[in-house]
Amino acid sequence: MEVQETRVQTDRVLTIPNILSMARLVGVPLFLWLILQKHDGWALVVLALSGVSDYLDGKLARRWNQISSLGRLLDPAADRLYILSTLFGLTWREILPLWLTLALLAREAMLLVMVWILRRHGYPPPQVNFLGKAATFNLMYAFPLLLLSDGEGWLSSLAAIFGWAFAGWGTTLYWWAGILYVVQVRRLVRADATAD
Numbered sequence: 001m002e003v004q005e006t007r008v009q010t011d012r013v014l015t016i017p018n019i020l021s022m023a024r025l026v027g028v029p030l031f032l033w034l035i036l037q038k039h040d041g042w043a044l045v046v047l048a049l050s051g052v053s054d055y056l057d058g059k060l061a062r063r064w065n066q067i068s069s070l071g072r073l074l075d076p077a078a079d080r081l082y083i084l085s086t087l088f089g090l091t092w093r094e095i096l097p098l099w100l101t102l103a104l105l106a107r108e109a110m111l112l113v114m115v116w117i118l119r120r121h122g123y124p125p126p127q128v129n130f131l132g133k134a135a136t137f138n139l140m141y142a143f144p145l146l147l148l149s150d151g152e153g154w155l156s157s158l159a160a161i162f163g164w165a166f167a168g169w170g171t172t173l174y175w176w177a178g179i180l181y182v183v184q185v186r187r188l189v190r191a192d193a194t195a196d
Helices: 016-036 040-063 069-092 098-120 130-148 154-195
Strands: none
Touching: 016 040, 016 069, 040 069, 040 130, 069 098, 069 130, 098 154, 130 154
């Protein structure tokens, strides 16, 4: 959760940033189908386009004063869905070990519990912080590299080295950000308890 919250600047739904986020969401099932069918080149293209639109939607929303409540929901939802679909696809193809997938899914489950606790106390879901964004950034680099590593030759070997490095950093940062959310939720709940 961020302490400094960026204010909603528009209630419009059809803004360029929101359309970019919606396009990212539409790309999730296509991306998963491409991975499962082993069309790795096309899957990488969809993932790359998703990364570009992820960068653009936030930048354009700030530049054009089009930060919206819908955009705040769509952006992290698209990030999570790409991560989940990639986890599923790469685990299904045995590129990712099951323990790594379970570690990342356990962190997501922990955050769902935190969101539920926040809602019970009348707080909105946590805002994405820098650490969470850095974790997502690392994982979004790790997954395509690990997909590229599913082959032979020097390029696959190089992709495996960098892919596993990004996966390690991303998983560590993902959990670190999750633990910080837990600490912040705990402080809010305690503050509520002492206020009563």
